[in-house]
Amino acid sequence: MADAFTRDDAVVTGKTLAEARDELGKAEGIVVLTGAGVSAASGIPTFRDAGGLWEGEKVEDLATPGGFNRDPVRVWRWYQSRRNAIRECQPHDAHRAIARLTLARPDVTVVTQNVDGLHQEAIRQLAQRDSALPPVLELHGSILRDRCNLCSARDDGPSRQGANHTAHIEDRASLPRCARCGGLMRPAVVWFGETLPHEALDTAFERARQADVCIVAGTSAIVHPAASIPMATLETGGVIWEVNPSNTPLSRHAARTFRGDAGEVLSHLA
Ligand code: BV8
Numbered sequence: 417m418a419d420a421f422t423r424d425d426a427v428v429t430g431k432t433l434a435e436a437r438d439e440l441g442k443a444e445g446i447v448v449l450t451g452a453g454v455s456a457a458s459g460i461p462t463f464r465d466a467g468g469l470w471e472g473e474k475v476e477d478l479a480t481p482g483g484f485n486r487d488p489v490r491v492w493r494w495y496q497s498r499r500n501a502i503r504e505c506q507p508h509d510a511h512r513a514i515a516r517l518t519l520a521r522p523d524v525t526v527v528t529q530n531v532d533g534l535h536q537e538a539i540r541q542l543a544q545r546d547s548a549l550p551p552v553l554e555l556h557g558s559i560l561r562d563r564c565n566l567c568s569a570r571d572d573g574p575s576r577q578g579a580n581h582t583a584h585i586e587d588r589a590s591l592p593r594c595a596r597c598g599g600l601m602r603p604a605v606v607w608f609g610e611t612l613p614h615e616a617l618d619t620a621f622e623r624a625r626q627a628d629v630c631i632v633a634g635t636s637a638i639v640h641p642a643a644s645i646p647m648a649t650l651e652t653g654g655v656i657w658e659v660n661p662s663n664t665p666l667s668r669h670a671a672r673t674f675r676g677d678a679g680e681v682l683s684h685l686a
């Protein structure tokens with residue numbers, strides 16, 4: 417058992433981890449809601465931390481339909497550089513711990529705001545041969561897939577490689593077009609002001625209402641409706657556990673707070 421590892425204002429000790437693991441063993445229904453912090457160790461920058469993806473950028477230029485309509489070349493180049501970087505990344509301890517948990521327990525639901533596909537990759541890598549893979553609810557879509565901005569036709573491309581628009585996007589002429597309607601293709605992610613995939617969102621809230629524990633790992637918890645999901649667990653008598661080196665708007669609702677790295681903490685919990 418690891419000794420205490422300290423982060424800033426709080427100490428996560430072996431004792432609290434053992435108690436928490438014990439409580440998790442008794443829990444019925446667990447939801448794990450993740451954000452960019454669980455992929456940080458895989459080398460994918462978060463959005464709002466120092467040096468993050470949005471540093472020096474304006475969100476409305478890069479992650480809104482208006483930004484895309486105004487300058488699709490700029491948006492595509494930003495997403496393409498993220499997609500190319502993500503292709504080189506592997507799941508890390510946090511993804512693996514969550515994969516172990518959901519592979520071991522059918523009552524564990526993985527809900528992510530991340531678009532990097534690393535939870536699914538960790539599950540694929542750890543699952544027994546030809547066993548059914550537990551689903552990951554992707555609330556904000558996937559950067560590895562494209563869809564048509566007009567008719568929503570999808571281009572899933574080979575899974576990890578992502579859609580095949582690897583041709584470098586120089587100008588409007590090189591923008592990927594829909595084979596069906598000729599409209600502009602776009603990354604299959606959810607931008608601000610766009611609704612989330614209904615089925616994933618409804619299932620996430622339903623599982624959260626049924627869960628005894630909602631573990632919230634690696635998210636600043638300011639984007640809604642994702643950040644409201646843990647509250648559904650609280651409102652139906654469950655508890656929230658937060659895994660994050662920093663404070664978030666959910667911290668005051670958390671029954672257990674692990675001020676540490678998601679990989680370290682979750683590896684001890686799962
Ligand atoms: C919606 C695109 C209905 C994909 C993203 C006014 C007008 C319109 C809408 C709104 C409005 N006011 C509010 C809204 C709702 C809006 C919203 O919530 N805005 C907020 C910012 C105020 N939400 C929406 O628009 C959503 N849609 O509501 O539809 C609707 C329709 C029409 C009109 C109104 C409503 C759509 C939300 C999805 C937006 N898309 N990105 C992409 O490019 O990736 S959101 C973006 O933020 C990312 O997708 C990411 O998933 C999300 C959350 O970020 P985090 O993952 O939390 O990352 P962050 O960097 O913030 O934090 C990292 C955390 O990790 C930190 O806490 C850090 O401490 C921690 N950490 C770091 N290292 C570690 C760690 N933790 C553990 N271990 C470590 N090692």
Ligand code: ZN
Nearest residue numbers: 564567594597
């Ligand atoms: Zn189309």
